[in-house]
Amino acid sequence: MTNHEQMWNELGMDVELHKELLRSIDKTFNQTVGAQKNRPAGIDYFDHVLHESHGGRVAELIEARKNGKKFIGTFCIYVPDEIAMAADAIPVALCGGSQFSIPYGEKMFPRDICPLIKSTMGLALGKICPYGPIKDLGVGETTCDAKKKTWDVVNFHVMEVPQKKSKLDFDLWFKAIEEFKDKVEELTGKKVEARRLSETIAIMNQKRRALQKLNEMRKIDPPPISGLDALVVMQAALNDEPVRFTEYLNKLNHELEKRADEGFSPFPKGTKRIMISGCPSVMGNWKVHSLIEKSNASVVIDETCTGTRYFENLVDDQTRTIEQQLNALAERYMKINCSCFTPNNERLESIEKIINTYRVDGVVQYILQYCHGYNVEAMRVSQILKQANLPNLKIVTDYSEEDTGQLQTRIDAFLEQIE
Amino acid sequence: MTNHEQMWNELGMDVELHKELLRSIDKTFNQTVGAQKNRPAGIDYFDHVLHESHGGRVAELIEARKNGKKFIGTFCIYVPDEIAMAADAIPVALCGGSQFSIPYGEKMFPRDICPLIKSTMGLALGKICPYGPIKDLGVGETTCDAKKKTWDVVNFHVMEVPQKKSKLDFDLWFKAIEEFKDKVEELTGKKVEARRLSETIAIMNQKRRALQKLNEMRKIDPPPISGLDALVVMQAALNDEPVRFTEYLNKLNHELEKRADEGFSPFPKGTKRIMISGCPSVMGNWKVHSLIEKSNASVVIDETCTGTRYFENLVDDQTRTIEQQLNALAERYMKINCSCFTPNNERLESIEKIINTYRVDGVVQYILQYCHGYNVEAMRVSQILKQANLPNLKIVTDYSEEDTGQLQTRIDAFLEQIE
DSSP: OOHHHHHHHHTTOOHHHHHHHHHHHHHHHHHTGGGOSSOOTTHHHHHHHHHTTTTHHHHHHHHHHHTTOEEEEEOSTTSOHHHHHHTTEEEEEOOOOOGGGHHHHHTTSOTTSOHHHHHHHHHHHTTOOSSGGGOSEEEEEOSSHHHHHHHHHHTOEEEOOOSSOSHHHHHHHHHHHHHHHHHHHHHHSOOOOHHHHHHHHHHHHHHHHHHHHHHHHTTSSSOSSOHHHHHHHHHHHTTSOHHHHHHHHHHHHHHHHHHHHTTOOSSOTTOEEEEEEESOOOTTOOHHHHHHHHTTEEEEEEESTTTHHHHSSOOOOOOOSHHHHHHHHHHHHHTSOOTTSSSOHHHHHHHHHHHHHTTOSEEEEEEETTOHHHHHHHHHHHHHHHHTTOOEEEEEEOSOSTTHHHHHHHHHHHHHHOO | OOHHHHHHHHTTOOHHHHHHHHHHHHHHHHHTGGGOSSOOTTHHHHHHHHHTTTTHHHHHHHHHHHTTOEEEEEOSTTSOHHHHHHTTEEEEEOOOOOGGGHHHHHTTSOTTSOHHHHHHHHHHHTTOOSSGGGOSEEEEEOSSHHHHHHHHHHTOEEEOOOSSOSHHHHHHHHHHHHHHHHHHHHHHSOOOOHHHHHHHHHHHHHHHHHHHHHHHHTTSSSOSSOHHHHHHHHHHHTTSOHHHHHHHHHHHHHHHHHHHHTTOOSSOTTOEEEEEEESOOOTTOOHHHHHHHHTTEEEEEEESTTTHHHHSSOOOOOOOSHHHHHHHHHHHHHTSOOTTSSSOHHHHHHHHHHHHHTTOSEEEEEEETTOHHHHHHHHHHHHHHHHTTOOEEEEEEOSOSTTHHHHHHHHHHHHHHOO
């Protein structure tokens, strides 16, 4: 038995089933991320983060908990990590991206809700999630119907993300942030002090700057990194300790700058430049990025929660009091253009900007099956893409591999449209 | 050409396709509502309302508009009719319950959103909705993802229904009500005066009292009215002029009292008593009620938006100023236990009460396909039903007739469980 196996055993997990899960994820990883050529050397660390997400990272959290830290599971980038960290808690995003756990989720949850929720719940219900047993608090939010109602069932703390953007909506969101602070303080027994909060704001801003820098380089033709590898970095961002993550990302960025100077890229110059827009692709899910890049196009930007929505906009760090800091956090997070807002014109404006700055040749709207928010909003996105005279392919899919042949055909046909 | 045909023509409708729609609805009506025996005489009026919903009622609205009134289309019982009426507007709920229009909705909207939205949008897109061309304002709300995003596409006024029930959430809802008042005043050019608002509050309270009275009688064993006919009354409630509606409902209630005294009912005493809980069944949709009652059980209460949620709780009429009145309206409407709330414990408490007061033998959780809110919340409802030791059948279905055989089998098996 390896050390990790012993740990999983002690966590009460189904160790044999968990091995199957890891084999399944490894297989998918090797067929997609691992099958790429000309990857930067610095991506190794992020591959490692993904591979250790059920091993080393969990051991680290267990150790931290022994030292008095609390571990908070989150499921949306609307949850402000800065606050949790300032109260000596460790927030980790626990969204599931693997098909393997979905049947376990479907034993309890409806089949016709999005794969992300079913995969996440399936990991817990199948006893193949090492995070569940050590989680001190689950924090949900109200960004979509299915998640919102799921939090009721599992009895999580729920942050109310408003649906419009008036002053009163902002006040509501500010209150949700205050309540989250209170909840975390209650959990850890530690007050969020202004000094510590300014440190965690700085940590997360540094992380965002590094991600922004990475994405700046994706503007280059040809980009020094594939869209799939940029996604691996993003997936690691949602799991890894942020200071260490940023350190390694800065190293990778440095390498990518050199590659860019040398014109070195996984793609030849002139490769078709694709934006992915819509739903997140969390760890375990490399499906659509991989299909696009296997068809010799390059994903140059992700307008998703595993993309721009995660790292754009810094938190104002020129604040001093807790009140000011919470306000700055509320402002930054409320700029995340989630489809939960009505109307969500800021998202459309953001897409229009990205199209130009990233010199996008075509847009794949990636919709997780049964995600009504992005699915219906796709109609408005399609309108602005039509106005911009930009080819646009809407893909509605789950985590299974059943439709990959069909998707590949559709993606190929779509790419042929691009001159 | 009949008068109505001329009217439909003048409205720019596809008159031939519309005839097909009416034939389709008539056929469904005759196979379900019309096929019942021992219906009360007073139900004739409500049948008439349904049959004239695309004819006489539309002519009435056209006439009213000629006389300076404005017509507002609504899609949720969270929209307070009282305010619209007080500003000389006529609100009518326009939710579609017919399978016929769904293919037209699916030409533009995703297939995997709920049939109610697709049916509604299909009526407009297929040019078979007489209300669309005369609508002065569409008012949507934020009670579910798919509707919320649909309002963006069709550019409706959107009322923000909050997702929790704190003081600040109430303030947000109060503001949505104020904004609705402003919007309606702007539309009609008429101020909502306290005196007129107290009148419309009284009108709607009278309507609710009449519906409450009707439902009181469904507590009797055997009930003097079928669940299907009670549904017809509810469907008419969403379309008809409220004063006239209440007048006819009071007459029907009087007849039902006599029937109850005489022990006259569509069902024999001891008929199994079923509660329907979950999603609404709007005009054109008699599917599940009909299947249950054809299997010799009786639907004795609807815990839905075409049931208790519509008529329970009166608006406090002891208010004097506009501010107080709007507050009373906000309070009453926010008691509607929509699954958009997290947590939605008030709904569970309400179900527990209904089970007892209506002496329910079993519960059919009726979920419109892809309605994540009620679908996921069904898990919590099932928990309390299990605790109450009450048989519980969850039906997820759309408006089509494809699954009726399968549903009939499931319903029969379910009813057999009830001793």
